[in-house]
Amino acid sequence: MDDTKVIAVYEDKALRIWDANTGLQTCAPLVEHLGMVHVLQTHPVDKRVCMTAGYDGRIQVWDIERGRCLRTFQKPPPEVNPELGEMQTLDADAGHNAIVDGRFSPDGTSLVVADMVGHFSLFADGSGDLLMRAQADQFFSSDYNPVTRGEQGAVIDAATGRAAHLSSSTDLLCDFLGTAYPEPYQSSFQMGRLFINQIQVTTSATPRPDVAVSLQSAELANAAWQALEQGVPVE
Known part of the structure; x- marks a missing residue:
């Protein structure tokens, strides 16, 4: 947000943070995701915060100054298949939980993510x-x-x-x-x-x-x- 940091997520699902001035990583790679990550967004208000989301259905909110996870949101798990009477099993890199896009709201108080079947989930404060x-x-x-x-x-x-x-x-x-x-x-x-x-x-x-x-x-x-x-x- 203020051009002091460079952030990226690699194929190993880890978030990496560099100092834009020195080119050095500011902390060890941050690994929380189990599936591929294709969403990386900075907070619109707080330059210290970013969020990632991936095919594992997880949304991670990060403190990039301290290099730690602030909060983990999880899309609901698969439900019981009514025809088979058993839990549906989904690969971490595919299925209903696979998040393909996400954004913070302009004021930064909420975030929305969308999955592969066009279903979106909103995470925010309030009831x-x-x-x-x-x-x-x-x-x-x-x-x-x-x-x-x-x-x-x-x-x-x-x-x-x-x-x-x-x-x-x-x-x-x-x-x-x-x-x-x-x-x-x-x-x-x-x-x-x-x-x-x-x-x-x-x-x-x-x-x-x-x-x-x-x-x-x-x-x-x-x-x-x-x-x-x-x-x-x-x-």
């Missing part, structure tokens, strides 16, 4: 009750619109004529079948806020979806989209 009430599926109405390539090489949404990455700002928020959610979800999405008073809930004791529900949702969405692409009716 998280409002976020747990969000819809499980988060698709845009233009996600599967045909795209073309513009004269300058940009990807263009053929239906709107706009750059594809800009279309989502005016899209509707939908489930995995493309059905738009009712209000207040659309207004909340467009404004980037959770409207506490408009989202109807029974009590604060409303059961939270468990890990199995979250994983099932991602798998179901993926399977449904594949079926639709292949012309198979989805009920």
Whole structure:
């Protein structure tokens, strides 16, 4: 963040830290991950902090000044396979836990990671009750619109004529079948806020979806989209 350090993760899954002025490592390689690491982000506010995330489903928050791990977050483990009645075993370098991207929030109080099946997990301070009430599926109405390539090489949404990455700002928020959610979800999405008073809930004791529900949702969405692409009716 202030150009005094150089940080990198090697194929041996270890985080290494160098002094940018001397070129010397400031500490021994830091090893906490069990799978390959493809996410390395510095904290947007605190220059002493960075985070790594990898195929083992672990998110490590590091103090790069002292060379130590501050906190470990773990994506939920695989659930029991309902058909086989046994625990699903996943390789540390593949599967639902494999984190492929991650970012800190602009204020540094939370972080979000995404896995191979398009399921994202948010880690933050606070209770998280409002976020747990969000819809499980988060698709845009233009996600599967045909795209073309513009004269300058940009990807263009053929239906709107706009750059594809800009279309989502005016899209509707939908489930995995493309059905738009009712209000207040659309207004909340467009404004980037959770409207506490408009989202109807029974009590604060409303059961939270468990890990199995979250994983099932991602798998179901993926399977449904594949079926639709292949012309198979989805009920």
